[in-house]
Amino acid sequence: MLNKNRLRIAMQKSGRLSQESANLLIxxxxxxxxxxxxxxxxxxxxxxxxxKVRDDDIPGLVMDQVVDLGxxxxxxxxxxxxxxxxDIDHPLYNIIQKLDFGSCRLSLSIPINxxxxxxxxxxxxxxxxxxxxxxxxYLKKKNIEFxxxxxNGSVEIAPGAGLSDAICDLVSTGATLEANGLKEVExxxxxxxxxxxxIGEISDIKKNLINKLITRIQGVIKARESKYIMLHAxxxxxxxxxxxxxxxxxxxxxxxxxxxxxxxxxMVSSETLFWETMEKLKSLGASSILVxxxxxxxx
Ligand code: PRT
Ligand code: ZN
Numbered sequence: 001m002l003n004k005n006r007l008r009i010a011m012q013k014s015g016r017l018s019q020e021s022a023n024l025l026i027x028x029x030x031x032x033x034x035x036x037x038x039x040x041x042x043x044x045x046x047x048x049x050x051x052k053v054r055d056d057d058i059p060g061l062v063m064d065q066v067v068d069l070g071x072x073x074x075x076x077x078x079x080x081x082x083x084x085x086x087d088i089d090h091p092l093y094n095i096i097q098k099l100d101f102g103s104c105r106l107s108l109s110i111p112i113n114x115x116x117x118x119x120x121x122x123x124x125x126x127x128x129x130x131x132x133x134x135x136x137x138y139l140k141k142k143n144i145e146f147x148x149x150x151x152n153g154s155v156e157i158a159p160g161a162g163l164s165d166a167i168c169d170l171v172s173t174g175a176t177l178e179a180n181g182l183k184e185v186e187x188x189x190x191x192x193x194x195x196x197x198x199i200g201e202i203s204d205i206k207k208n209l210i211n212k213l214i215t216r217i218q219g220v221i222k223a224r225e226s227k228y229i230m231l232h233a234x235x236x237x238x239x240x241x242x243x244x245x246x247x248x249x250x251x252x253x254x255x256x257x258x259x260x261x262x263x264x265x266x267m268v269s270s271e272t273l274f275w276e277t278m279e280k281l282k283s284l285g286a287s288s289i290l291v292x293x294x295x296x297x298x299x
Contacts, residue, residue, distance in 0.1 A: 006047040007209050008067040013052035017193050020101040021071040025050065028216040047209065056080075063092035065198045068206060069213075073102050074191040075131065075170065082133035093196045097214055100221050102193030104172040106131055108186040111159050116185045122146055122166065128158035129168035131189075138188040156180040215298070223297040227272050230292070232262045234285040244280055247271050262287075268294065 011021040022034045031044040034052070041050045051067055058072040059080035070093075077093070086092055108127070110116060119142050127148045129135050139146055148168075151158060156176050158164040170191075171177060171184055195217065197210065226247075233241040242251055247270030254264045262285075273291045281289055 005203070005205060006042075006049050007069065007206050007213075008049050008051055010051045010053055010058045010061045010067040010070040010072075012055040012058070012071070015055060017055060017071065017073060017102050018052075020099075020193070024071070024099065024101075024217060024220060027220045028213060047205075059093070059196075062196050062198050065200050068198055068202065069096075069210065070196045071099065071193060072196065073104075074194050075104070075106055075134070075189060077194070077196060078189065078191075079131050079133050082137060091199070093198060095194050096197050096210075097195040097217055099193040099195060099217075100224060102191070104170045104191055105187045106134055106168065106189040106191065107171045107184045108135075108166055108168050108188060109156075109171070109177050109182040109184045110166045112181050112183045116183075119144060119186060121185075125165040126163075127166045127168050128155050128164040130155060131168060134189050135168045138186075156182060219297045222299070223294040225270060226294050226297060227269050228266070228292040228294055229269050229273055229290070230264065230266050231281060231289040232256060232259075232287045233265050233281075235261055235263055237284045237286070238263065238265070240284055241265060241281060241286055244277055244284075245269055245273070268297075 009025070011025070012018040025032065025034070030046055030048055032041050032048070032050060034041050034050060039052060041052070043049070051061070053061065055072055055076050058070040059077045061067045062070040063080070063084065074095075077095075081092070084092070108122065110121075119139075122139060122144045123146070125146050127135060127146055128151045129148055130150060130152050132148055132150055135148060149164070155167045155169040157180060158167055159182065160180060167182065168188065174184060177184055195214075202210075229245060231241070238253065242265070245251070245267060251265050251267035254266070256262055256264055273289075278289055278291075
């Protein structure tokens with residue numbers, strides 16, 4: 001019997017989002033063994049249970065209030081919302097945090113040798129897809145007459161096999177399209193993983209735990225985006241050096257023992273430091289340039 005006082009979080013059992021979802025929860029300080037094969041894993045140090053399922057089941061589990069939170073791709077969430085004809089003024093979930101993984105786009109692609117002028121090229125076409133609702137919403141808005149059929153896998157082989165004129169599928173690097181002689185011509189939805197919460201009554205204890213989790217998740221994401229930068233710079237070049245380092249408004253400047261012409265500059269930067277910038281810093285006379293990852297952050 002599930003304990004109603006424990007926060008339930010759904011995540012993908014195995015697939016593209018599962019490793020990153022598990023890493024995120026663990027980085028937030030949740031002690032949990034997610035390697036087990038069971039449907040539910042229990043955290044040792046917090047009242048949290050993690051339910052591991054197919055990604056397609058996650059929106060429904062949140063909307064039907066079986067779980068409190070879910071980590072799922074925006075594409076899957078939006079498709080399920082359209083399928084359920086969700087009233088946008090009365091959503092069945094709240095997106096509480098966009099996450100920094102699982103980014104991809106749902107795109108229309110056609111054979112590489114076929115000319116493409118504009119969206120009207122899809123008039124009277126037959127399109128293979130796993131996302132019929134997102135596809136229909138997009139093409140209906142553009143007044144395109146088309147037909148579709150559903151393939152839940154190997155969508156990219158449909159045109160080559162003579163089954164469809166085009167496909168509407170997820171793309172990240174574009175390698176799958178290229179390998180199948182296809183080209184991306186319209187992005188219909190841009191997606192990334194997100195943290196969603198159910199609507200409905202929720203106890204204060206759970207609310208506090210959710211707020212704590214959101215703060216920690218934001219801290220993890222911020223830390224991943226940021227770097228700690230340390231370098232030595234000529235005293236006369238401090239301003240030029242700082243202007244090369246973006247996202248670091250208040251660097252610490254300190255003296256170096258036995259060195260009067262150079263100072264040490266330390267800062268948290270909201271961006272990583274690219275080799276090109278490091279080379280520019282070096283040409284300004286900077287030395288001992290270190291770029292360090294940040295483990296955790298709270299502002
Ligand atoms: O078993 P389960 O149902 O849980 O998993 P699944 O097979 O349905 O989904 P999975 O694990 O493949 O993807 C889960 C989620 O990851 C998706 O819903 C997206 O939100 C996100 N995501 C990010 C992607 C991709 N990138 C992606 N590239 N999902 C799928 N792909 C596939 C795409 O369908 C195509 O076959 O990868 C291929 C294209 O990749 P590129 O790099 O060659 O362009
Ligand atoms: Zn799936």
